Amino acid sequence: MPCRKNVILMFLAAAAAGPLAFSQPVRAGGATVAAVRFNGDRFEPAKLTVPANQPFKVEVTNADNKAIEFESFDLHRERVVRPGETITVYMAPTAPGHYTFCDDFDHSVTEGAIEAR
Amino acid sequence: MNRRTRGWLVGFATVVAIQALRMPVRNERAPGGFAAPTTVQSAVRAACFQCHSEHARWPWYAQIAPVSWFIHAQVGEARKRLNFTAWKDYLYDPGTAARKFGAIDQMVRSGAMPPWYFRALSARGRLTPAQRAAIESWAIEGRADALKAESH
Ligand SMILES: [Cu+2]
Numbered sequence: 662m663p664c665r666k667n668v669i670l671m672f673l674a675a676a677a678a679g680p681l682a683f684s685q686p687v688r689a690g691g692a693t694v695a696a697v698r699f700n701g702d703r704f705e706p707a708k709l710t711v712p713a714n715q716p717f718k719v720e721v722t723n724a725d726n727k728a729i730e731f732e733s734f735d736l737h738r739e740r741v742v743r744p745g746e747t748i749t750v751y752m753a754p755t756a757p758g759h760y761t762f763c764d765d766f767d768h769s770v771t772e773g774a775i776e777a778r
Numbered sequence: 779m780n781r782r783t784r785g786w787l788v789g790f791a792t793v794v795a796i797q798a799l800r801m802p803v804r805n806e807r808a809p810g811g812f813a814a815p816t817t818v819q820s821a822v823r824a825a826c827f828q829c830h831s832e833h834a835r836w837p838w839y840a841q842i843a844p845v846s847w848f849i850h851a852q853v854g855e856a857r858k859r860l861n862f863t864a865w866k867d868y869l870y871d872p873g874t875a876a877r878k879f880g881a882i883d884q885m886v887r888s889g890a891m892p893p894w895y896f897r898a899l900s901a902r903g904r905l906t907p908a909q910r911a912a913i914e915s916w917a918i919e920g921r922a923d924a925l926k927a928e929s930h
Pocket residue numbers: 730732739765
């Protein structure tokens with residue numbers, strides 16, 4: 662059994678880690694904004710969770726030094742993001758489900774996903 | 779039976795056998811979405827919808843394997859990249875709309891679309907210069923409007 666100080670530390674650490682691990686998209690001006698960042702070889706986070714049946718926005722930041730094409734064949738979106746740029750992709754109310762996106766310029770990049778629920 | 783006849787029979791039997799895997803093109807979603815001026819609308823319907831929409835109506839020869847496999851794969855790839863049945867979805871995000879309009883202009887201007895084999899197979903695939911010009915100016919205008927909307 663850890664001493665009380667350790668228990669408190671663990672509790673505090675969990676409290677701090679919780680929001681990071683289960684980070685929810687921010688709601689701004691009524692519409693949910695989910696942010697995703699391309700860091701050179703993957704999208705972070707790899708999965709975005711958004712509310713179903715409501716419009717939302719995806720902010721895509723390209724932190725790499727080559728252009729990417731943020732593409733979701735499932736959600737019919739296709740946008741070029743230049744190095745260092747952040748773009749806003751508008752999404753219509755979407756039925757609950759799992760929708761993938763990729764870098765259509767480079768298919769070796771692992772696909773990301775948007776989970777609407 | 780000489781070798782030539784046997785060759786033909788084997789070939790014929792093979793073509794019959796592969797009909798078990800015809801893979802016809804299916805139209806999955808409800809129609810709707812695409813709107814454009816009449817000249818553009820009719821040119822696009824005639825020359826692009828066979829591959830880039832859920833309104834595909836392929837003639838009999840396209841339903842026979844192995845031709846059907848080729849068509850099936852082409853239509854799958856084409857719809858993934860540009861599906862006029864999803865046109866409203868593209869318009870919802872001005873940045874996406876701008877990209878689709880731009881690609882249409884580019885593909886029609888360069889003569890890459892419709893593909894050569896489609897122009898060879900189908901009279902409807904052969905756009906007149908006037909039809910081409912109509913699609914191009916519609917796409918250029920659409921792109922400009924979308925870029926304007928995006929920057930707001
Ligand atoms: Cu693409």
